[in-house]
Amino acid sequence: MSSTCDINTFLHYAYDPSSERSMPAPIPTVLNNLNSRRNQKKNLVNEGINSFRNGIRNKLENTTSNTHVVPLSGGLDSRAILAVLVDEVGLQNVETITYGTKNSFDRRIGTRVSNKVGVSNHVINLHPEETNWNIDKLLEIAKKSGQAIPILDSIVHEKIAEVIPDDATVWSGFMGGELSGSHLPSDTFSEWEGACAEFARSQAFSPELTASNYDPTDPLPDSPIISADKINYFEQLDFVIRQQALIKNSILQYEDVVTPFLAQPWLQYILNVPDHCRNDRLLFKNIFTKYYPEIFSLPTTANFNRPLYWPELVAKGYTGFEIIKAKLSRSVGIYEPDPLISQFPFGHAFRQDWEITKVAYELLQSVQEREVIPGKDPISIWNEHQRGSDNTDLLKSLIQVEINIRAGNVIKY
Incomplete structure (x- = not known):
């Protein structure tokens, strides 16, 4: 799909929110077939791991490659994929790619997870001085996309693509956090207009550059995509606009990419649990800390770069100390990248x-x-x-x- 974006819209969002108007398949089918959300059950955690494993198995049935590559961040989604995939196909058939600047949390934590699991890992150093920057390359990425996207950040995924074997299947954590509740809003908004206004505010990238009369809600859908009793208005915008127009077009650039969080068994499970189980990804965390405690007890960017069991305030304190240390080093002329910046x-x-x-x-x-x-x-x-x-x-x-x-x-x- 190709589209042309208004300049004010791109300046506000750094992508084109009008380029997509549908949820990732097969989410609409699953949502339309939901009845009422179930109450908490004792076996909800067990059911969850079985649903995710069945989703992985379904995806494996449609792959022919014996080499499976997981780009591994410091978060939880790629970690969950890695854990289950190794169970299904064996260590020898799985590789990981970790990436980031030298001191970034994503690179450090991702590498630590990979080492703990014991798979072969390729580390990509995302330092601007070691990257081939030229206008022709940036223009090539923009033309290939056919849509207005944040080109500078897309360079990261080009570098990842360069080291993936030609015959490999890439496993992406696309939609993992969002489906399990990472963007579940505190205010679910009873009116569509309120959800659109909050979405536009939350997605603002450089609104200072836009015209004074520009309304960032103009490129958003005029009406809800689906009934609010299926999924709240804000998440509808996130699933349709941010995930489809920004995330998918920026990161799903590989030849053979699999998205296990969009597998039917997992969707039918996670979209049918009550919202309080999705809040702060509570159920997701419970599932994987129970079944894969060794790697889910390692630090994660989902808890300020400390293990999930650490209290939030303590985790924030340790992370803050590392950030201050990096700033002090830079202030005396010793370049130390901000550990929160995983890309360039x-x-x-x-x-x-x-x-x-x-x-x-x-x-x-x-x-x-x-x-x-x-x-x-x-x-x-x-x-x-x-x-x-x-x-x-x-x-x-x-x-x-x-x-x-x-x-x-x-x-x-």
Whole structure:
């Protein structure tokens, strides 16, 4: 599907929310066939692991490869896939890929999980100085997508794709967290308009660059996708807009990719449990800590980079200490990446004499010459960043606007 995005919409969201209007298959079918949500049962955890295992088995029936690759982050979804997949096909047939900057939590935790399981692991160092940045490559990614997407972040998945064997099947955690309740809102909104307003607010990337009369709810659907008694309005927007238009188009770029959280057995199970079981992913965590305690007792980005059993405040304190330590190192001229940044540290990179810096400045000059953002001076925003202001998101938006304009994905005016 190809679409062209209004420039103000792209500046606000950093993707095109109007490019998708349907939920990932087969979610609508499952939701339409639900009756009433079941009450808590004693065997809900056992039923959950069986549903997920059956989902993995269903997906395996449709794969022919003997090599299975799991891109492994510091979160819980890829960890769950890895655990069950190893049970089903054996250690020798599973590989992992961990990625991030040298000190990032995602890379450190993902590597630790992989080592604990005992599978072969490939580590990708996401450092801007070690990545081939050029405008032709960025333009190639944008044209291949056919939609306005955050091109700079998509480079990560291009690097992952480069190390995946040609005959391998890639297992993605797409929709895992969302289905199990990671984005379950505290206010489920009784009115569609309220859900749209909150969604637009939560998805704002660089609203400072948009026109003063721009309404970010304009590109959102005019009415609900499905009845609110099936799934709340905010999650409808998340499933349809964010997951389909942003996440799917940014990360599902591999030749042979499997999405086990969208397998029918798991969907029928997880979408039929009461919301209090999905809140903070409670049921999901209970399932996998019971059946895979060794790897689910390891640190996770789902609890501020500490084990799930750590109290939240304590976990926050330890993570805060690591962040402060990295900042102090940078303040005395020793570069230490922020451990929360799992991908490229663009803010730092834009201030260095690296290839990405030259590419970024050339693209900013180009977007300035177009005069497509009235009242905004891209080069002044760049210069403020060089003097110490944090204009990272603004600069990324401007750079990505230029690439998407050249690719035909964004309307200039």
